[in-house]
Amino acid sequence: MNFHLLDWIILFLYLGITVFIGLWARRYVENMEGYFVAGRRVKVALGSATLIATEIGVVTFMYFGELGYVTGFSCFVLGIIGALGYFVIGKTGFVVSGLRRLNIITIPEFYELRYGKRVRLLGGILLFLGGVLNMGVFLRMDGIFLTETIGLGPEVLAIVMTVMLVVVISYTVFGGMFSVVITDFIQFVVLSFGMLVATGFILMHVDLAAIASAVASEFGEAGVDPVANPRFGWAFLLWMMIGSIAISVLNQPAVSKSFASESPEVGRKVFLFTGFTLAGRYMIPMFWGIAALAMFGPALKPATAMPRLLGTVVPSGFLGLMIAGMLAASMSTYSAYLLAWSSVATRDIIAPMSRKELSDKTTIRLSRIISACIGVFILVFGLFYELPATAFQFIAITGAMYAAGAFGCVAFGLYWKKANRIGAYCSLGFGAFSPLAFLILDQVRSSLPEGMLWLVDVNISGFLSFVLASAGMVLGSLLTQKSHPPKRLESGAGEGSAR
Amino acid sequence: MSTISIIWIILFALAALLFFCTAVVITAIGTRDLKDLLKKPGSKNTQDS
Numbered sequence: 360m361n362f363h364l365l366d367w368i369i370l371f372l373y374l375g376i377t378v379f380i381g382l383w384a385r386r387y388v389e390n391m392e393g394y395f396v397a398g399r400r401v402k403v404a405l406g407s408a409t410l411i412a413t414e415i416g417v418v419t420f421m422y423f424g425e426l427g428y429v430t431g432f433s434c435f436v437l438g439i440i441g442a443l444g445y446f447v448i449g450k451t452g453f454v455v456s457g458l459r460r461l462n463i464i465t466i467p468e469f470y471e472l473r474y475g476k477r478v479r480l481l482g483g484i485l486l487f488l489g490g491v492l493n494m495g496v497f498l499r500m501d502g503i504f505l506t507e508t509i510g511l512g513p514e515v516l517a518i519v520m521t522v523m524l525v526v527v528i529s530y531t532v533f534g535g536m537f538s539v540v541i542t543d544f545i546q547f548v549v550l551s552f553g554m555l556v557a558t559g560f561i562l563m564h565v566d567l568a569a570i571a572s573a574v575a576s577e578f579g580e581a582g583v584d585p586v587a588n589p590r591f592g593w594a595f596l597l598w599m600m601i602g603s604i605a606i607s608v609l610n611q612p613a614v615s616k617s618f619a620s621e622s623p624e625v626g627r628k629v630f631l632f633t634g635f636t637l638a639g640r641y642m643i644p645m646f647w648g649i650a651a652l653a654m655f656g657p658a659l660k661p662a663t664a665m666p667r668l669l670g671t672v673v674p675s676g677f678l679g680l681m682i683a684g685m686l687a688a689s690m691s692t693y694s695a696y697l698l699a700w701s702s703v704a705t706r707d708i709i710a711p712m713s714r715k716e717l718s719d720k721t722t723i724r725l726s727r728i729i730s731a732c733i734g735v736f737i738l739v740f741g742l743f744y745e746l747p748a749t750a751f752q753f754i755a756i757t758g759a760m761y762a763a764g765a766f767g768c769v770a771f772g773l774y775w776k777k778a779n780r781i782g783a784y785c786s787l788g789f790g791a792f793s794p795l796a797f798l799i800l801d802q803v804r805s806s807l808p809e810g811m812l813w814l815v816d817v818n819i820s821g822f823l824s825f826v827l828a829s830a831g832m833v834l835g836s837l838l839t840q841k842s843h844p845p846k847r848l849e850s851g852a853g854e855g856s857a858r
Numbered sequence: 859m860s861t862i863s864i865i866w867i868i869l870f871a872l873a874a875l876l877f878f879c880t881a882v883v884i885t886a887i888g889t890r891d892l893k894d895l896l897k898k899p900g901s902k903n904t905q906d907s
Contacts, residue, residue, distance in 0.1 A: 442873075
């Protein structure tokens with residue numbers, strides 16, 4: 360076992376402090392806006408820390424490490440594309456400022472303001488399903504990470520992961536966004552330090568020349584050229600260019616941090632600050648994965664290579680700190696996701712179907728119950744589901760299931776006067792079609808005729824979802840302008856503004 | 859080591875440097891922001907839970 364007594368002490372001390380602070384933060388929750396968006400009082404640096412902590416988890420380290428191990432330097436292009444996307448959003452306020460100005464809490468609220476209640480319900484269901492599926496893979500990757508770094512058997516780790524989930528649920532359901540923001544900040548600091556320590560130890564054990572040589576001998580041109588790499592290619596790069604912006608501005612767990620900011624301007628700056636770190640937080644775990652290739656060769660199971668490297672090169676004491684940092688990252692991701700998806704389920708699915716208006720107290724209580732249910736789901740899903748592609752591609756395709764249609768509805772809804780209800784239905788439906796087709800058809804891949812195999816190409820499916828969603832919005836709206844005249848938006852019209 | 863590999867390694871180094879420098883700045887300013895967030899009118903919640 361790589362873990363020693365000192366590592367366990369550091370780990371449990373850290374987890375204990377996190378839970379205590381998370382539960383202590385419940386005193387700040389006074390109403391629904393306090394619970395879901397921390398009273399909209401979060402400033403730039405704190406908002407950036409919490410957004411970064413949300414977007415980094417063990418799962419992101421795992422899938423980026425896996426990508427590095429199987430694609431070499433080629434995958435670094437994702438860091439550059441993602442950073443450019445964030446800079447565009449941060450400089451222009453594209454979508455995020457417009458949404459923050461409306462004082463909404465969830466993205467489907469925008470659908471109601473712009474298109475009507477039924478679109479909100481459909482959008483809420485798709486957002487919830489895609490989001491929870493997206494989260495389903497997290498626990499499995501966390502399990503593999505801990506197995507390899509700590510050196511425990513997988514049967515013990517299922518219990519460890521369950522405990523971790525229970526810990527996160529307990530403080531998220533009580534303290535809401537206040538707990539999330541405070542614990543995210545601590546987790547961001549611990550994690551950044553852990554990443555620095557881990558990178559330092561890796562560089563002490565694996566030199567850069569050996570890394571470059573391993574990439575050249577294993578992948579050749581495909582290791583340095585993302586277009587030539589068979590896992591990527593143009594369809595993937597185009598998908599990522601659109602998807603990086605769409606998922607960034609419409610990923611409910613991330614964008615709710617912008618909604619929690621004290622003004623639209625602060626919301627925009629949060630994305631700008633976060634953009635400065637994006638290339639680094641993508642490339643650092645990718646680099647660890649490439650270093651694992653240099654150290655162990657290509658024979659390992661890709662998902663296990665990077666954590667095995669960390670378990671090998673990081674000494675006791677530092678390993679405990681690093682694992683605490685990684686678990687911190689996961690906990691902040693889980694807490695933000697649980698809060699975001701439970702808020703969507705409560706406010707955008709249950710509330711619109713309810714005959715009487717839900718009180719703040721009922722909304723928060725329902726949200727807590729749903730958080731617990733999501734926790735159980737991801738535990739079961741994570742243990743039994745077999746991924747159809749790399750973890751990164753699975754997360755990207757389930758993300759596209761809701762992000763593509765949402766991007767069509769929100770971007771066109773904010774910036775195109777002719778966007779109407781029928782266009783929104785088409786955008787949501789068409790956007791979800793190709794990712795859903797991929798997930799279903801992949802289960803029967805071997806029996807598909809050759810002419811239909813492009814449907815189970817994850818890159819084509821992901822790119823197509825955005826094209827179809829935009830086309831659906833434009834065609835659907837233009838063809839029904841007279842029968843369904845577009846609704847107008849009013850600034851500050853969201854439900855949150857009334858509270 | 860090929861030229862393109864060197865370029866990727868330099869890009870990685872720059873990205874990592876930017877990440878850690880930004881993390882230091884965010885930590886410093888974020889601590890102040892966190893204090894501001896926790897300074898609030900009223901005290902313990904009585905409405906829920």
